[in-house]
Amino acid sequence: MFEFKKTGQQQRQRFRLRAWVAVGLVFACFGLLSWRLWQLQVERHEGLAARADRNRIAVVPIPPRRGEIVDRNGEVLARNYRTYTLEVVPAQAGPLDELFKTLPQLVHISPADERRFRRRVAESSRYASVVLRNNLNETEASWFAAHAFRFPGVELKARWVREYPQGPVAAHVVGYIGRISESDLETLEASGQLGNYRGTDVIGKKGLEKTWEHVLHGRTGLEEVEVTARGRPVRTLRRIDPQPGANLVLSLDLGLQRVAEEAFAGQRGALVAIEPATGDVLAFVSQPSFDPNLFIDGIDVENWKLLNESPDHPLINRPLYGTYPIGSTYKPFVALAALELGKRRAHERFYDPGYYEFGGQRFRNAGSVAYGMTDMNRALVVSSDTYFYSLGPEIGVDALHDFMKPFGFGQLTGIDLEGERRGILPSREWKRSAYKDREQQRWYAGETISVAVGQGYNSFTLLQLAQATAVLANDGVYMKPHLVRGVQDPLNGSIEPTVSEPSYRIPLKQENVDLIKRALNDVVKVGTARRAFLGAPYNVAGKTGTAQVYSLRGGQYRANEIDERLRDHALFMSFAPAEKPSIAIALIVENGGWGGSVAAPVARKVYDYWLSRNPADPEQIRQAQGRPSEPAPAPAMSDVPPPATDTDRPPPADPAPVPRAPGVVNAARVTAGSIAP
Template sequence: MFDFKSVAQKERSRFLLRAWVASGLVLFALALIGIRLWVLQVDEHEGLLQRADRNRTAVMPIAPRRGEIVDRHGEILARNYLSHTLEVVPAEVQNMDKMLDALGQVIDLSPNAITRFKRRVAAGGRYQEIMLRNDLTELEGAYFAAQAFRFPGVKLKARWVRQYPQGQVAAHVVGYVGRISEADLQALDERGDLGNYRGTDVIGKQGVERAWEAMLHGMTGIESLEVTARGEPMRSLHRIDPEPGRDLILTLDLKLQRVAEQAFAHHRGALVAIDPQNGQILAYVSQPSFDPNLFVGGIDQESWRELNESKDVPMLNRPISGTYPIGSTYKPFVALAALELGKRDAETKIYDPGYFELGNQRFRNAGSAHYGHVDMHRSLVVSSDTYYYSLAPEIGIDALHDFMKPFGFGQRTGIDLSGERAGVLPSIKWKREAFKTPEQQRWYAGETVSAAIGQGYNAFTILQLAQATSVLANGGRYYKPHLVMSAQDRHGQVGRIERKEPDYVLDIEPKHLEIIHAALADVTQSGTARRAFAGTPYQAAGKTGTAQLFNLKGGRYRKDAIDERLRDHSLFMGFAPLEDPSIAIAVLVENGGWGSDTAAPIARKVMDAWLLEKDKEEQEAQEEQEGSDTEQKVAATDQPATQETAR
């Protein structure tokens, strides 16, 4: 017989078991949920709150306005202007490629511009405004504004753009800015400055723009925006305004700079003019030059190829990066070395037959000239090579090296520009380190002879020659050459950067300096530079030089028979006025021939522009002061009479 009661009891037991198991599972699940809620609400509350805030906010960088660059009189060399640009917020664009294709039908977008834009999008944030195209014309801006509804996320904005109003004038000094490259980003990251360049598209690449980048750039600002779930900005939560870069006031005199550049005409070369009393660079020429405006928005391939492949090498910063033999402009320093080291006094005469023999080798004077009996004074006035050929073995190359080093020859001066080369001031030690084989490492007596007239292994920058001339002019005081005089912040506060005291002072006998100065003064009066400096209302001192590039191998130099780029360099060094120098100058004209023919006339024009203009300004200031004093006296005289009349 079937037992219904037993079956029902079993079913009831199974049901209860299932109920308990289900209840346990429910309770376990509720416990897990409770624990998870505790973790979320209590343990991870702060972190999740910050994540939520980040999801609802976007932090946008605000690029600072770059500082301007002006000359010593306030004339602008680099400035900023507002340009219409197209900015894109990637978070607001659904299909970037489709948008770029459609926008290209409205506004001209070059392939290079699109490539650069995509690279910046990959490196930037989704909510950051990224420039797609700059320098839109008014017509392009108006046309896009009419079509803007078709392009959500693309905005027409105004942005600061760098401009160089002087064009090619002083381009190697000012330099230029260019788009930030991967190498720039890596360097900024290594210095810890990458965060300060969020939102910035350009960075200094050459010249003052590069050397003083940290001061010119300023500090980036930030703005926190509340955004929707779709990334659309709703309102500003917090803003820190950017701090503009500082304006730099250079020591350069733009009027003098223009005169110097125009004096070169079609010639290639370099010129540096320094104030001997403080090391300020007054003029700095590297010819040919280039237009820095080409680089601001990214130089096109054709322009870059033209600059990069030119035989004249316009991108070479000649005064600090080009090294040259300086020929006879080295002789005043060699003569001073002979006096200071006690190797020869100024009155000692040697016979100059037009050559000097050492062993089986004959070293000739330039142009095969012969001067008979010459002392130190006349050796500089007529530029006798033989006098210095004979002096070289008496001094020796190492002693010559040690004497020249404090003048700055063969040393980086530390000027506030990048790319300066040290050049070569030869010595026995230098040659051992520069060459590999024992035969090459050996120093020969004939090499000392060549070095004494600025040839041989000597390879100096024109800045080094100008700096050494400045030290010679001011009695041995060495001021480091510099281009930045002071910096001005947004409040108009000016902070001077240069130092007033010399870096060091050379221990030179004043009577020895007088001997050299007197000879250099006669060079411009009756010597090799007399034609260039005829009729000057001031007393200049200087030395011409001609540096040989082509080995004649004992033959006679014929200019017309040699390729133009193998002809001699033309040089001049000097200072003025003689008694109280306010300008020291070094000039090199590549393949210009005799120093007296090409370099010296350029130096004369620059000295005239500086000294005569300065005298004119002082006279005008004096006349203005005298006129003011006269007016005050007249007013003082008239006042009692006026009062008496009133009574």
């Protein structure tokens, strides 16, 4: 009995212990659950709520409309239009081969579209959205929308598409856009702009499209959309509208641009026209050109080969990138340097026997023509090489360098286009830094002689020659050349000008500038450019030029006996009306021959168009037609008609030329030999 009672008591104790353990475990579990609930609901509430919202809310970037580009008269060079595209996320679309079997039943997919798509897929992430087809019409878009459920990972989108309605006209100025590359992404990330390009797949690649990308792109908007578990949109929660890019109002006149491009008639070359008083670039021609529309969605292989492998190099921006010896178009500036530096008086006569002898070697006139007693005016009118050969040693290469530098020769003009080359304005210091060999670093006096006629190491862009001509026409006032005249706010239409004040003024004596201008006027009236401007109802001041492409090494130049691409370049610099210039032009016709017979007629067509729209003063027209309203001045030496030749190309000196300067495109090498300095 006692044993039974003791056993029962032990069992009750064990039961109570077990009960308390069970209760403890229950409370521990409830405590743990309560602690976890507190942690989730209180401590981590904000983070988890944000994650939940992200699972429920999709943030969709809204790319902005790109700004338009128009000329000074409002004619459009670059614009946008809305279109539909098919975009595919390869990771969600399943096997691509199966997709290309079923999708063409609804929407036309060309073999080129498929090749381009597969190439882009190989270049990008499988989770990135890749464009499959552009420019779907309304019927195709609505038909696909009705069957979109059959194609997971394929989405119909509306987007802005860039268009260049002028085609090849001014293509080197406008440039083009293209798909954002890895290098573009790195650049955007480094500049802190990557977030502003979410949802955007194109960026400016060339021309103004690239230089003014930060203005044209605008600011990306966003839309917060509530979506289902499968990603289908339910409703829009919040929207921030994108800010469209600003419009660019160019200084170009498209009518003038077309006339200038057509004037080249299939020849290779470049032309830049500038308004001297403002620095506005009125025409910017690089021939041949290309169609920028080819690059918008990626150029195909065939067209790329045609452009890239063409011997005419249509993709090179010649006025900006090509550097040339400018021949006799350099002479007006050399003459002005001689006047300003006091090396020679304007009416001081110099005997020209047809050659200049220095150090026992002869530097000859073109055609070995002898002009006799010649002053500065006549030397410019007939383009006497001998006269300017003699100025080289008198001025000196370093003094000539310092005088030419403010005009922009051998300097970056700072025009609003990428890829500008500096060219070469030679000096002793330049040669020491350009060559490693000590003997090549030495400057010879014979090299100064060639530099004085625009040959030798001289190598400038057409933009630099045009800018220097505009500065001369503007009496030494340097206005920075620019293509964008103003930036237009797309919302209120206000235009902010880009350049309004002169950069600086070159301290020149007005009487010296006027003398050079009168001589350039005589070049057109009775000199080497007279034939091109016969009967012109306006007054032009200009200078022809012809520059060698390679050294003759003492031989005689015969154009019909050498390869066309080795023939001389034809150049012309000018401004009009001569008394009050409203336009300054510099142009080159590559391998065209004589400047007076090839380049000057191109300028005549440009002036005929521009001055007919912006006519000269009646007084200027009367003077151009030989009906002065004031008594005519006494005849100067330049009034004596020059010989019938219009050649202005300096022949080589008798010895072999010096080596070609490094980095010079099409540089002439017509210089004297090793003459002691």
